Amino acid sequence: MSFSAPGSPPPPQPGPAPYPVPPQIPPYPGGPSPYAPPMPPGVLRSPKGLATALTWLLGASAAVHLFSAGAGGYEQVWMQGFPGDTHFDDLDIGLSPALTILAGLLQVLVMLPTVVVFIVWFHRVRTNGGIFRPDAFTLGPGWAIGAWFIPVAHLFLPYRIARQTWRASTQRGRDGSDRTASAALLTSWWVVWVLAALMGRVFSRIYTGADTVDELLAAGRLGIVADLATTIAGVLAVLFVRRLTAMQNTMATEGPYAKT
Numbered sequence: 001m002s003f004s005a006p007g008s009p010p011p012p013q014p015g016p017a018p019y020p021v022p023p024q025i026p027p028y029p030g031g032p033s034p035y036a037p038p039m040p041p042g043v044l045r046s047p048k049g050l051a052t053a054l055t056w057l058l059g060a061s062a063a064v065h066l067f068s069a070g071a072g073g074y075e076q077v078w079m080q081g082f083p084g085d086t087h088f089d090d091l092d093i094g095l096s097p098a099l100t101i102l103a104g105l106l107q108v109l110v111m112l113p114t115v116v117v118f119i120v121w122f123h124r125v126r127t128n129g130g131i132f133r134p135d136a137f138t139l140g141p142g143w144a145i146g147a148w149f150i151p152v153a154h155l156f157l158p159y160r161i162a163r164q165t166w167r168a169s170t171q172r173g174r175d176g177s178d179r180t181a182s183a184a185l186l187t188s189w190w191v192v193w194v195l196a197a198l199m200g201r202v203f204s205r206i207y208t209g210a211d212t213v214d215e216l217l218a219a220g221r222l223g224i225v226a227d228l229a230t231t232i233a234g235v236l237a238v239l240f241v242r243r244l245t246a247m248q249n250t251m252a253t254e255g256p257y258a259k260t
Helices: 047-080 097-132 144-149 157-170 182-207 213-254
Strands: none
Touching: 047 097, 047 213, 097 144, 097 157, 097 213, 144 157, 157 182, 157 213, 182 213
């Protein structure tokens, strides 16, 4: 599905325009005025379908991590019944290990489609942003994909691209002035996501090397915090995806200048 700005130029209108515009401009579909400012060349593709799928996937991912946090809490209670120096191999197999394994499997099953759809959506909105406002970007659209796979850089480059896309998707004022839309939602999501990802990696290393009940309990507490942080990051990601998608839909249907 795509949205673009087709149509033939309208006849000249008497009197000054509410903001500076060229003499002949094709109207935007659904726009409030036939004199919406021209969009740079390119084909806009709607991110709404991807955003809907991503909302469900991110919601499922948040629910799975919440379940994982619950399983971790149950594991903490279960292991309290063993001496602290008890070796992992000497623990009786019960419900707690089964819940932990189930939570891990569910995380893997949900993670792959979520990552794929998110990156496709991210590239889509970055490409649209380049059509809305090419001067807002310092990196090409291909970085919207590649930045996620560069060690260390994936912790800050995608955020930079997201900030620039956010700015490019923000309407200007009626007089052509640059307007700034608060990016607090974007920043909050990114900070929580990075912290959750780092805690998750530390947890995996500690949990893998844990041998005794005390070590498992310490690692498990960090795992619970990481799962809860990932759950919060998932909720914030849903809000971010829906907000940026709505901003781009407004730009495509109403043009780059705000009504008021």
